[in-house]
Amino acid sequence: MNKNLLMLDLSDNLLTHIKKDTFIGVRTGVLDISNNKIVEIDNGAFKDMNLNHLFYYNNNDGVFVNSRYWYIDDSQIEVNCATQKTYRICIKGETLSSVDIPNKYSFSKSSLTSFVGWLITSDTLEIFDEKISAMGKYSEFLIHPESFEGLLNLENLILDVGPISLKENLFDPLISLNYLKIEIKYNPQSPSKYINNVLKTVPSIRVLEILNSDSINIYTFYGMQTKALDISYNKIIEIDNGAFKDIHLDHLYYHKNVGVFDNTRFWYIDDSQIEDNCLPSNKLEFTGDKISSINEYAFKGSNIQVFLKTLIIRKTIKSEFIIHPKSFDGLTKLENLELNVGLIQLKENLFDRLTSLNYLRIEIKYNPQSPSKYINNVLKTVPSIRVLEILNSDSLPSNKLEFIGDKISSINEYAFKGSNIQVFLKTLIIHKTIKSEFIIHPKSFDGLTKLENLELDVGPIQLKENLFDRLTSLNYLRIEIKYNPQSLSKYINNVLKTVPSIRVLEILNDVSINICNNPISNENSLPITGLYYTGGSIITLPTNALICLWNLEKLSISKTQLTTIEAGVFDSMTVLKYIYLAFNKLTHISTGIFNSLNNLITLELNHNKIIEIDDKSLIKSGNNNLQLLNLSYNEIPIIKKDTFESFKCSQLDLSHNKISHIEDNAFKDTDIHDIFLLNNAISDIKIKAWKIPLFTFVHVMKPSYFISFCSGKRTRVCDHSGSCEFKCIDYNSNPPGLG
Structure with missing residues (x-):
């Protein structure tokens, strides 16, 4: 031995x-x-x-x-052990002490002799009721309508016992039944040969799983209505045309059958709703209030280690719950851990054993004295973690769902239909590191009526009319577009005009700016207030590119090949406040481009190739609210006398250019609080000759601020003494005064 x-x-x-x-x-x-x-x-x-x-x-x-x-x-x-499904669960006091799958298990003896504790395992039949004298494998199992009397709250019934003869009203007492798993003994003479005649009086049924059937005809489910039907792991060799007509299925599971079916298009169900590639369950769930802790080594040595990927512990009565670093010892395959149990005290190395953990849901007991009060100190040794959901006593389920990886290349139609995440999901993020064409359909988001933010950082997506119509609450969209010049949907307003809630649009790696088609009308206008283009090979900002965006307040085009801004592009932008055109290839600022923008607060043209600024091209008519004009990191060689004459703003940044000469009177009649000239080729500062007002500060000795994308724009502002502080022009509120 x-x-x-x-x-x-x-x-x-x-x-x-x-x-x-x-x-x-x-x-x-x-x-x-x-x-x-x-x-x-x-x-x-x-x-x-x-x-x-x-x-x-x-x-x-x-x-x-x-x-x-x-x-x-x-x-x-x-x-103190009991079996739950295929798991043996042992509890010591209120502590979960052991979980495994025993080699043999049974249901406890019952006074209801029709419920014999038995299980078919391979070729073995084990019987634990002395009233049964003989029973062969797959012998018929008897139940009656009265068998379930009193089980008013039963939602899930699994009868993995052998063929059962159907009878009218067999499940009538189960008024809450949602899920049924059963093997049916077919009797062609019985009125109950059609399962709809048996289940039509059980209006709560939603999921039906049938075992060991060999054929499905047009009458098998006639008159039934259910959201999901599972006929997997059977011996089905034939499914008649029209077999699923009028059932209104969302999902049909039929993997691991015998037949090869070439008539699926005649079943009256869409191919996208047929699931034929599913794996055995790798999920373990505890629901109840008996457990208040998980013992050390509760899972050590258990044979569930090799496949368990999801562990959920849920209590209705929340209280402090105790776990230890060694509680999860051995669960190296676990990817998802949901501890919806009450407050948990964080400890260092608490989740170190979970080397594959991707998703964690937890409610934290805060201890200000503990080094582990910061969750990064606890999770820094879990490099696989990607999604963290933190609950408190008043919290709702997480309203954010994020996919990170390269396995997904499309979203099926009805992927979210009927899902219980519909009621709270507000943010959906899909991120791929290897970008390729990604396919979505108008029905891909069916049911997500609460979704407000959608980030598709996946690769180019082909636009289609009505693509986002289901997203009636969509506020923010991030997307990379596959450009098709022949398509009517090449103009984004044709796709988004039926999404009245949209406010912010971020477009990645585009080749051109195709927001608005011309002519414009009220019907085609978009309520967008923020438009962001990042990356791509955009060269020109055309005259009519933004004509349908009457409410636009924030425009950003950065890290592109932009060289040309056509005249008149901003003429209709009466509420535009923030323009960010940094990190492009602009070389020339023409007269009149920005003159109509009377509400402009910041204009950022830094990190371009600007050599020339036309005379008086930056002088604006009407009210002037300009706080910042950023021309830093360009190639400007000279400031002419008419470039900034009578110009008004809080800050003018000309640092990091090639300025070697500033003409006399260049700043005559200007109203500028700070001028930044550091890192240029100027050898002599001529305050009087340049006509710089006495109230204007000229900064030449050291860097004075750094522009970066914060929630709005971040600025480091310096005073006369050289003392600097950070300030941020917040896009979501009234900008603070600068200078």
């Missing part, structure tokens, strides 16, 4: 006495001696066995007062 074992299973035998030398020389992580007739266990019986778990529940009324002499810790002895 191998004396170094992972598990030694001696359950369901006739053991009465465990002697001191019974297991001498044997080493195993798990010893199962449950369901025997043990009345005596010698002192030292488990010495040197290196046990993690000893299962000895359901024995012969033995009361053991000498367990402290067995050479095993009390925390490792499991005496």
Whole structure:
């Protein structure tokens, strides 16, 4: 016998006495001696066995007062265990102490003799009811309408017992039944051969799973209505045309069957709703209020380690919940952990064992004295973590869903239809590192009526009319567009005009600016207040490019090949306040481009190739609210006398250019609080010759501020003494005074 074992299973035998030398020389992580007739266990019986778990529940009324002499810790002895689905769950007090899948398991005996505790495993039939004298494998299993009397709250019923003969009103007492798994004994003479005749009186049914069927005809589900139908893992070789007509299915599961079906288009169900590539369950869920902690090594040595990817523990009565760094020992495959249980005290290395953890949902007990009060100190050793959802006593489920990875290349139609995330999901982010064409359909977002923010950082997407119509609350969209000059949807306003809630649009890596088609009308206008172009090969900002954006307040075009701004492009932009055209290829500022922008607050043209500014091209008529004109990091060689004459703004940044000469009277009649000239080729500062007013500060000695994209624009402003501070022009509020 191998004396170094992972598990030694001696359950369901006739053991009465465990002697001191019974297991001498044997080493195993798990010893199962449950369901025997043990009345005596010698002192030292488990010495040197290196046990993690000893299962000895359901024995012969033995009361053991000498367990402290067995050479095993009390925390490792499991005496209170029950089976839930395929899992054996052991609880010690209020603490979850062990979870595994035993080699054999049964339902407990019941006075309802029609519910025999039994299970078919391979070719074995185990019976735990002395009233049954014989039963062959897949023998018929009998139930009656009265069998379920009183189970008013039952939602899920799994009858993995063999073929069952259908009878009218069989499930009528189950008024809350949502999910049914069953194998049907077909009787062509019975009125109940059609399952719709049996289930038509169960209006709550939503999911039906049928086992070991070999054919589906047009009458099998006639008259039924259900959202999901599971006929997977059967022996189906034939499905008739029209088999699923008028059922109104969202999902049909039929993987792992025998037949190869070439008539799916005649089934009356869309191909996108047919699921034929599914894996066995890798999810374990606890629901209830008996557990208040997870013991150390609760999962160690368990055979669920190899496949468990999702663990959910949910309590209705929230209280402090205790876990330890070793509570999850062995769960190296776990990707999703939801602890909806109450407050949890953070500890260093708490989740270190979960080397594959991607998603964590938790409510944190705050301790201001603990080094672990900052969650990054706890999760910094979990490099796989991507999504973190933090709850508190008053919180709702997370309203953000994020996918990161390169496995997704499209979103199916009805992917979210019927999902319970519809009621709260407000932000959906899909991010791919390897960009390629990504396919979505108008029905891809069906049901997401609460979604406000959609980020598709995935690669180019082909625009289609009505593509986002289902998103009736959409406020922010980030997208890369696949340009098709022949398509009517090449103009974005044709796609988004039916989304009245849209306010902010961010476009990635585009080749041209195609927002508005011409002529413009009220019907084609967009309510967008913020437009951001980032990256791509845009060369020109055409005259009519923005003509349908009457409410635009913020415009950003950066990191493109932009060289030309056509005259008149801003003429209709009466409410435009912020323009950011940095990091492009502009070389020339023409007269009249910005003259009509009377509400402009910031104009940022830094990090371009500007060499020439036409005379008086920056002088504006009407009210002047300009706070910042940023021309830094360009190639301006000279400031002419008419370039800024009578110009008014709070800050003018000309730093990091090639200015070697400023003509006399260049700043005559200007109203500028700060002028920045550092890092230019000027050798002599001529305040009087340039006609710089006495109230204007000229900064030439050191860097005075740095422009970056904050929520609006961040500026480091310096005073006369050289003291500097950061200020930010916030796009979401009235900008603070600068200078």
